[in-house]
Amino acid sequence: MTESDLSLRDRLVDAGMELLAAEGPQALTLREIARRAGVSHGAPRRHFPTRLELLSAIAHRGFADLAERTRTTSARTADGPRARVAALARTYLEFALDRPGMYELMFRHDLLESGRLGLRETSLPLFALLTELIGQVNPDADARRVAGALWANLHGTAQLWRWRSLPLALGETDFGPLLDTVLAAHLGPEGGR
CATH class of the missing domain: 1.10.357.10 (Tetracycline Repressor, domain 2)
Structure with missing residues (x-):
């Protein structure tokens, strides 16, 4: 795994944590986490094949x-x-x-x-x-x-x-x-x- 892969993985988790704190677990969708991380809605699947x-x-x-x-x-x-x-x-x-x-x-x-x-x-x-x-x-x-x-x-x-x-x-x-x-x-x- 490259450094940029690790950074994207961490960014996705960080974005998910921020979303969780702001809106609760029901708001945790791959699409919204990707949007908050500033990546395409398909990008999370590269590191996380499932929600x-x-x-x-x-x-x-x-x-x-x-x-x-x-x-x-x-x-x-x-x-x-x-x-x-x-x-x-x-x-x-x-x-x-x-x-x-x-x-x-x-x-x-x-x-x-x-x-x-x-x-x-x-x-x-x-x-x-x-x-x-x-x-x-x-x-x-x-x-x-x-x-x-x-x-x-x-x-x-x-x-x-x-x-x-x-x-x-x-x-x-x-x-x-x-x-x-x-x-x-x-x-x-x-x-x-």
């Missing part, structure tokens, strides 16, 4: 961003495994709320199942870290199942918060108190272990 492959490349960047945010959070939090789980959970929710279009794209079943660009493998290190930390918080728990339940709870919290259902129901504008409740439900009360 699914281009969407996977965009989602891959989202997973890379989330991974970087979790690495930074993990490095800053040295208060023990429970505090690290709480910090990672907050980072996950903030990512979902800050970048709703990307978050929605990243967890599309068709992209994860397609095997394109190893998206499934890209999402697993965060789950492994969460599982490891939960095992440290409660060595008697089935850490993988607790991590799965916590992840599902965080995913639902992100969606319902974004849709404004939870803020309306709870009468709150900050998800922090709800996050504390979620963590207590999955890890036990603070100060337990």
Whole structure:
């Protein structure tokens, strides 16, 4: 692959990310991404034979961003495994709320199942870290199942918060108190272990 090929590939992904941030995942068409990248509508097919492959490349960047945010959070939090789980959970929710279009794209079943660009493998290190930390918080728990339940709870919290259902129901504008409740439900009360 030549340097100009790499640059076009990156330009297409960059244009897709900008479109995603501005208009959401429903706006991601090959034609519109090509237009925004300043190339012919057929040019994306040179690097991405299918729309699914281009969407996977965009989602891959989202997973890379989330991974970087979790690495930074993990490095800053040295208060023990429970505090690290709480910090990672907050980072996950903030990512979902800050970048709703990307978050929605990243967890599309068709992209994860397609095997394109190893998206499934890209999402697993965060789950492994969460599982490891939960095992440290409660060595008697089935850490993988607790991590799965916590992840599902965080995913639902992100969606319902974004849709404004939870803020309306709870009468709150900050998800922090709800996050504390979620963590207590999955890890036990603070100060337990």
